[in-house]
Amino acid sequence: MSIKADLIIENANIFTSDANKPHAEALAIKGNRIVFVGANEDVGQYKDTSTRVINGMGHTITPGFIDSHFHLLWGSISMGGAQLYEVKGFDDLQATLQSFEKENKTSEWVEGRGIKYNIISGRDELDKIIPDRPVYINAYDGHTSWANTKALEMAGILQPGVDAPGNGVIVRDENGMATGELRETAMNMVSDLIPEPSEARKRELLISTIKKINATGVTSVHNMNGEMEEMMFYAALEDTGELNLRVYVPYWVKPETTEEMLKEAAEMMKIQGEFARGGAAKFFMDGVWESYTALNVDPYADDPEAKPDGIYSLEHFTRMAALCDKMGLQIFVHCCGDGAVRRVLDGYEAVQRSNGKRDSRHRVEHIEVIHPDDIPRFTQLGVLPSMQTSHAPFSMSEGDVWPTRVGEKRWPLSFAWRNMKEAGNNIAFGSDWPVAPYDPMINLHVGLNREKWNPTDPDQTLSLEELIIGYTRDAAYAEFKENEKGQIKEGYLADVVLFSHDLFALDPKEILTAKPTMTIVDGKIVFEA
CATH class of the missing domain: 3.10.310.70 (Diaminopimelate Epimerase; Chain A, domain 1)
Known part of the structure; x- marks a missing residue:
C-alpha cells in the first residue's frame, strides 16, 4: 500500500533542478519530505480523503530558493x-x-x-x-x-x-x-552610539521579515555575519516553531580575531538543527568599489591615487584560514575587487599546501571584478563562486558610480557570470540583502536581461535554467546540503515554490510579472497568495 500524501500539486510545469529528471507534472508531500515526483496519472495512488490537492494550472514549480548571501538579523533590525x-x-x-x-x-x-x-x-x-x-x-x-x-x-x-x-x-x-x-x-x-532594539523588538522584526522573505519563494539563506549570540537567537525561534527559514550561520572572523576566539566557531559548528546550523567562517578581504575600498590589481579608473590595501595581508589571511580549515570549517570571503579575489585564491592555495586538499568547498563572495588569469583557478582549487546578479548596474542609463570607479577596461570582466560558468564553475546565487532586494525575481531579471555597458563587451547574461539551478541545486551544494534540498526529488526536504505563471513560457523581459503564489517550507505552507 502506497503512502498517502498530505499535499499533492498536479498539472504543473515542475522544474526539479534534478539533472536525472529535470521535469515533472506532479509532486506529493508527506510530512516534511517529497514522496513522489512524476506524471499526473501516477500521483493518484498517493491521494486520500485527507490529502489537499492543488491544481498547478500549468504554472512553474521550483525547489525553494536558497539565497547564498544574506544578512538576516542585521537586515531585519534595519527594517525598524x-x-x-x-x-x-x-x-x-x-x-x-x-x-x-x-x-x-x-x-x-x-x-x-x-x-x-x-x-x-x-x-x-x-x-x-x-x-x-x-x-x-x-x-x-x-x-x-x-x-x-x-x-x-x-x-x-x-x-x-x-x-x-x-x-x-x-x-x-x-x-x-x-x-x-x-x-x-x-x-x-x-x-555604536545608537541603542540596540530590545530582544522582544528584534524578535518581532525578525519574524515579520521572515514572512516577507517566504512570500518571495526563499526557503533558506546563508547568513554572512554571525556569532554564537546570533546563532542562539535563531535556534530559540526554531525551538518554538517560528523559524520558517533555514539559516546557515558562519562565525565572523575579524582582523582582531585570535586562535582562542575561534573556539566559538567550533561551538557553533556543533549546532546542527533542521533550521539553524553552524559550520562556517566568514572573512572580509576588502570593502567596495563605491567607497574606494575594493582591493584591485590595477588602480581605480577615476582616482588612481586611491590605493586601498586589503583588510588582511596574504600572510594574515592564510594563517587564519588555515586554522579554520583545520577545524573543518567552510570559509566564505567577501571580495569585490580583482586584487581581493586573487589574494584569497592565493591564500586558499597555500592552505591546501599546508593542510592537504579536502572537500572544503571554500567560497569567494561577490567577485564583482575578476582578472582573466584567476578564472580557471576556481576549478583548479575546488573553490566555489558565490555571486549576486542584482549588484550589477543594469544599464549605463542608471547613472551608477560603479562603472566609473572600475573603468571601461575592466567592464568585460565585471560581474562575469557567463565567463565563470563557461570555465566550469557552478555559481551559487543570492541577493546580499539588505544591500539589494531579497526577491529572487529581481535577481533573475538582472541575470537574464542585464544590458551591455559597451557594445563590444561580452554578454554575461545567463539562461533561466542556469539561474534557477544556481539558486537551488548549486546553492545547496555550496552549503553541503545537496543530498537534502535544492532539488524536487523523492526523499528530499519539502521546500517548494509554486509560481503565478509558467516561467519558461514568459519572455525573459517579462519575468518580473511572475510571483510566487505558494511557498512550502519543511512540508508546511508558509505563504499562500
Whole structure:
C-alpha cells in the first residue's frame, strides 16, 4: 500500500533542478519530505480523503530558493529604521526622514538604511533636514554612511585630530572638519552610539521579515555575519516553531580575531538543527568599489591615487584560514575587487599546501571584478563562486558610480557570470540583502536581461535554467546540503515554490510579472497568495 500524501500539486510545469529528471507534472508531500515526483496519472495512488490537492494550472514549480548571501538579523533590525532604497534625490530623502521622525518621536536617533551614492555628500544636507536630533543613514551596500553634525559631535569626531580604526575613513574637508561621510569601520564610531532594539523588538522584526522573505519563494539563506549570540537567537525561534527559514550561520572572523576566539566557531559548528546550523567562517578581504575600498590589481579608473590595501595581508589571511580549515570549517570571503579575489585564491592555495586538499568547498563572495588569469583557478582549487546578479548596474542609463570607479577596461570582466560558468564553475546565487532586494525575481531579471555597458563587451547574461539551478541545486551544494534540498526529488526536504505563471513560457523581459503564489517550507505552507 502506497503512502498517502498530505499535499499533492498536479498539472504543473515542475522544474526539479534534478539533472536525472529535470521535469515533472506532479509532486506529493508527506510530512516534511517529497514522496513522489512524476506524471499526473501516477500521483493518484498517493491521494486520500485527507490529502489537499492543488491544481498547478500549468504554472512553474521550483525547489525553494536558497539565497547564498544574506544578512538576516542585521537586515531585519534595519527594517525598524527609515527605508531609503527608493529615494531618488534630496527632496525624497527629506520627506522620508522627516516622516520617520514624526512617527518615531520617542526615539533619540533618526536612522535610515539603503540610500544610493551621489544623493547626499555630508552633514550640511542632513542638518537642513533634521538639525536637532542625531541622524545616521547607511548606504545600500553597508560600506558608507552619513551623519549630521549632532551625531558627529556625540561621537567626538567632528573636529580634526581623530582617526578611524582599521580600514575606516572619516572624510574631512580642507580644514580637517568631518564632512559627515564615514567609510568602513569609521561608521562604527557613530553607529555604536545608537541603542540596540530590545530582544522582544528584534524578535518581532525578525519574524515579520521572515514572512516577507517566504512570500518571495526563499526557503533558506546563508547568513554572512554571525556569532554564537546570533546563532542562539535563531535556534530559540526554531525551538518554538517560528523559524520558517533555514539559516546557515558562519562565525565572523575579524582582523582582531585570535586562535582562542575561534573556539566559538567550533561551538557553533556543533549546532546542527533542521533550521539553524553552524559550520562556517566568514572573512572580509576588502570593502567596495563605491567607497574606494575594493582591493584591485590595477588602480581605480577615476582616482588612481586611491590605493586601498586589503583588510588582511596574504600572510594574515592564510594563517587564519588555515586554522579554520583545520577545524573543518567552510570559509566564505567577501571580495569585490580583482586584487581581493586573487589574494584569497592565493591564500586558499597555500592552505591546501599546508593542510592537504579536502572537500572544503571554500567560497569567494561577490567577485564583482575578476582578472582573466584567476578564472580557471576556481576549478583548479575546488573553490566555489558565490555571486549576486542584482549588484550589477543594469544599464549605463542608471547613472551608477560603479562603472566609473572600475573603468571601461575592466567592464568585460565585471560581474562575469557567463565567463565563470563557461570555465566550469557552478555559481551559487543570492541577493546580499539588505544591500539589494531579497526577491529572487529581481535577481533573475538582472541575470537574464542585464544590458551591455559597451557594445563590444561580452554578454554575461545567463539562461533561466542556469539561474534557477544556481539558486537551488548549486546553492545547496555550496552549503553541503545537496543530498537534502535544492532539488524536487523523492526523499528530499519539502521546500517548494509554486509560481503565478509558467516561467519558461514568459519572455525573459517579462519575468518580473511572475510571483510566487505558494511557498512550502519543511512540508508546511508558509505563504499562500
